[in-house]
Amino acid sequence: MAEIVLDKVTKRYPDGALAVSEMEIEIADGEFVILVGPSGCGKSTALNMIAGLEDISSGELRIDGSRANEKAPKDRDIAMVFQSYALYPHMSVRENMAFPLRLAKVADATVRSKVEEAAEILDLTQHLDRKPSNLSGGQRQRVAMGRAIVRSPKAFLMDEPLSNLDAKLRGQMRTSVSKLQRQLGTTTVYVTHDQTEAMTLGDRVVVLRGGIVQQIGSPQFLYDHPANLFVAGFIGSPSMNFVPATLEDGTLKSPLGTIPLTDRVRRLAEAADAPREVVAGIRPEHFEDAALLDDAHRHGGVSFSATVDVLESMGAEKYAYFSLEEDLATTAELEELAADAGAGDVPGGGSAVVARLAASSEAREGSPLDVWFDPDRIQLFDPAKGTNLTYSA
Amino acid sequence: MAIGGAVTPGRKAKWAIIDIIVVVYALVPVLWIVSLSFKTKDTLADGNFIPRDWTLQNYADIFATDEFIRPLINSLGISIIATLIAVVLGMMAAYAIARLDFPGKKALVGVSLLIAMFPQISLVTPLFNIERELGLFDTWPGLILPYITFALPLAIYTLSAFFREIPWELEKAAKMDGATPGQAFWKVIAPLAAPGVFTTAILVFIFCWNDFLFAISLTSTEASRTVPAALSFFTGTSQFEDPTGTISAAAVVITIPIILFVLFFQRRIVAGLTSGAVKG
Ligand SMILES: Nc1ncnc2c1ncn2[C@@H]1O[C@H](COP(=O)(O)OP(=O)(O)O)[C@@H](O)[C@H]1O
Numbered sequence: 001m002a003e004i005v006l007d008k009v010t011k012r013y014p015d016g017a018l019a020v021s022e023m024e025i026e027i028a029d030g031e032f033v034i035l036v037g038p039s040g041c042g043k044s045t046a047l048n049m050i051a052g053l054e055d056i057s058s059g060e061l062r063i064d065g066s067r068a069n070e071k072a073p074k075d076r077d078i079a080m081v082f083q084s085y086a087l088y089p090h091m092s093v094r095e096n097m098a099f100p101l102r103l104a105k106v107a108d109a110t111v112r113s114k115v116e117e118a119a120e121i122l123d124l125t126q127h128l129d130r131k132p133s134n135l136s137g138g139q140r141q142r143v144a145m146g147r148a149i150v151r152s153p154k155a156f157l158m159d160e161p162l163s164n165l166d167a168k169l170r171g172q173m174r175t176s177v178s179k180l181q182r183q184l185g186t187t188t189v190y191v192t193h194d195q196t197e198a199m200t201l202g203d204r205v206v207v208l209r210g211g212i213v214q215q216i217g218s219p220q221f222l223y224d225h226p227a228n229l230f231v232a233g234f235i236g237s238p239s240m241n242f243v244p245a246t247l248e249d250g251t252l253k254s255p256l257g258t259i260p261l262t263d264r265v266r267r268l269a270e271a272a273d274a275p276r277e278v279v280a281g282i283r284p285e286h287f288e289d290a291a292l293l294d295d296a297h298r299h300g301g302v303s304f305s306a307t308v309d310v311l312e313s314m315g316a317e318k319y320a321y322f323s324l325e326e327d328l329a330t331t332a333e334l335e336e337l338a339a340d341a342g343a344g345d346v347p348g349g350g351s352a353v354v355a356r357l358a359a360s361s362e363a364r365e366g367s368p369l370d371v372w373f374d375p376d377r378i379q380l381f382d383p384a385k386g387t388n389l390t391y392s393a
Numbered sequence: 394m395a396i397g398g399a400v401t402p403g404r405k406a407k408w409a410i411i412d413i414i415v416v417v418y419a420l421v422p423v424l425w426i427v428s429l430s431f432k433t434k435d436t437l438a439d440g441n442f443i444p445r446d447w448t449l450q451n452y453a454d455i456f457a458t459d460e461f462i463r464p465l466i467n468s469l470g471i472s473i474i475a476t477l478i479a480v481v482l483g484m485m486a487a488y489a490i491a492r493l494d495f496p497g498k499k500a501l502v503g504v505s506l507l508i509a510m511f512p513q514i515s516l517v518t519p520l521f522n523i524e525r526e527l528g529l530f531d532t533w534p535g536l537i538l539p540y541i542t543f544a545l546p547l548a549i550y551t552l553s554a555f556f557r558e559i560p561w562e563l564e565k566a567a568k569m570d571g572a573t574p575g576q577a578f579w580k581v582i583a584p585l586a587a588p589g590v591f592t593t594a595i596l597v598f599i600f601c602w603n604d605f606l607f608a609i610s611l612t613s614t615e616a617s618r619t620v621p622a623a624l625s626f627f628t629g630t631s632q633f634e635d636p637t638g639t640i641s642a643a644a645v646v647i648t649i650p651i652i653l654f655v656l657f658f659q660r661r662i663v664a665g666l667t668s669g670a671v672k673g
């Protein structure tokens with residue numbers, strides 16, 4: 001059990017690359033914290049500094065209140081699960097899991113019972129005498145977890161532990177990791193670039209970009225109140241739609257039509273001293289097929305009409321992609337996000353607006369569709385600085 | 394194991410012929426020496442591949458005198474000690490080169506390359522003089538030291554190739570599991586590098602065992618003369634007698650430790666030991 005505090009922790013590699021810049025996080029005892037961000041944003045570096053595998057260039061790392069910068073990894077009593085699992089190939093599963101205990105000079109009988117207990121929890125009992133090379137990916141992953149939990153360390157660090165598994169197994173393991181952490185109640189720092197894992201696993205999520213912490217908060221809070229364009233675009237799947245817009249006389253002129261600002265949005269934008277040109281963001285799930293709504297409901301919002309380019313039916317819901325006359329908003333943050341997601345994978349290209357519609361919608365590809373949304377759901381961003389102009393904590 | 398195509402009888406025959414040519418080319422001189430070692434003095438020069446007159450006299454002769462037994466002991470002792478030291482030092486150096494970034498790393502690699510390229514003959518005279526001054530001439534250390542020097546580049550190169558193959562993360566994992574750097578090296582890295590260590594040991598041993606140049610130049614008596622040097626001092630029982638038979642017998646005998654050494658270590662060179670460490 002441990003409380004981990006990063007106080008302005010910075011990492012500059014010998015080649016001059018600034019991987020992590022003044023990171024400030026306070027992780028409470030027993031908390032499950034996720035570090036999330038696109039690849040190369042410094043997640044592994046941050047984790048390795050907590051582990052002691054990388055030196056801290058400046059700032060202070062405190063574990064249970066005492067400075068740990070200079071402590072060797074073995075003296076920190078922290079276990080780590082690696083993306084590659086890093087199992088010792090010359091040892092059996094049992095020996096792999098027993099290794100930390102043997103190094104700690106634990107008595108044989110205790111080693112035996114602890115390993116068997118961990119194997120029980122992870123459903124590895126029948127594989128204890130096999131070599132890692134004879135195991136499936138999911139089994140190897142569980143051995144790596146087992147090696148971490150046997151010695152009941154102060155904290156777990158996990159660096160993209162599920163990213164080598166196929167989608168189905170990843171989903172299952174996600175649930176087990178979450179259950180295991182709750183069961184053990186051990187402080188955990190979990191690194192991932194997958195926003196689904198970030199949303200579903202952690203008590204709190206830390207979003208990183210280029211070595212700088214963008215925002216820290218509970219998954220729901222980040223979803224509802226992103227601090228900037230980057231967080232808004234990163235959290236949520238499919239991601240938020242961004243269109244360029246102009247603030248004019250209490251309305252918002254945008255490719256989605258002229259949108260009247262609600263009092264709440266106007267007040268926030270004024271307080272934030274919003275510029276005239278802004279980026280308007282709206283999540284796919286805040287759109288609806290206008291034909292499905294009753295009149296009263298419809299009048300509470302705004303509608304626009306567009307031609308559906310691609311329609312994906314997921315059974316429980318439908319995703320409609322349409323392109324607008326004008327280009328979508330582009331800023332450095334959004335380009336980085338698009339590059340990270342591989343914009344080419346998105347149906348209809350990167351420049352389409354996505355709407356999530358109810359399954360009962362009769363939208364068809366190639367036909368025009370009336371799309372409705374609630375203007376109060378709109379979030380406005382500063383195109384230059386990326387800050388959320390409608391942010392309210 | 395045919396690459397790019399099915400194994401047809403034609404292909405098989407072609408490979409069989411090539412194999413036979415290679416094996417014959419490599420083995421005929423060896424077998425010829427074996428054959429000579431079993432021939433009597435009278436039939437030595439008869440040109441027959443299979444001796445008409447079998448004898449073990451040549452073997453009995455070489456083991457009857459100190460002329461062969463002392464050098465055999467010297468050879469074994471000097472080669473084993475030099476191999477051990479060179480492999481242990483080589484492991485440490487190779488590990489540092491493969492894993493660490495330290496000032497002067499390029500220089501270290503460069504210098505060891507330089508040593509490997511240096512013509513050994515040019516060092517014989519200086520070494521001779523230095524060793525005479527230091528009292529190392531005609532002693533075991535007098536040969537062990539130059540052997541280590543010339544074997545180290547070989548050892549470092551071979552071993553660093555093996556170390557580079559071992560996933561870095563295994564060592565990080567060991568550290569996280571509570572190992573000191575030393576424990577991580579000896580419990581995780583070294584066992585995985587074992588095939589490389591044994592391969593290197595074989596190569597270094599063969600180099601030391603077969604060396605003639607240093608052995609003949611830096612020794613003068615049976616105190617440290619090794620077998621390759623001793624062979625050149627073989628004579629018959631009288632100066633008119635041809636020592637071919639005994640030299641052949643000695644050549645056969647000194648090949649045996651190498652064969653044993655290779656066979657002994659080969660079983661430990663298990664390929665693919667690192668598979669299953671990461672991903673899969
Ligand atoms: N050993 C290193 N030397 C120099 N730069 C490095 C090193 N390791 C990582 N970096 C750089 O630091 C940044 C962060 O890397 P990393 O922490 O591995 O990112 P992530 O885990 O988020 O993908 C990257 O820009 C990467 O190029």
Ligand SMILES: [Mg+2]
Binds near residue numbers: 044045
């Ligand atoms: Mg990483």
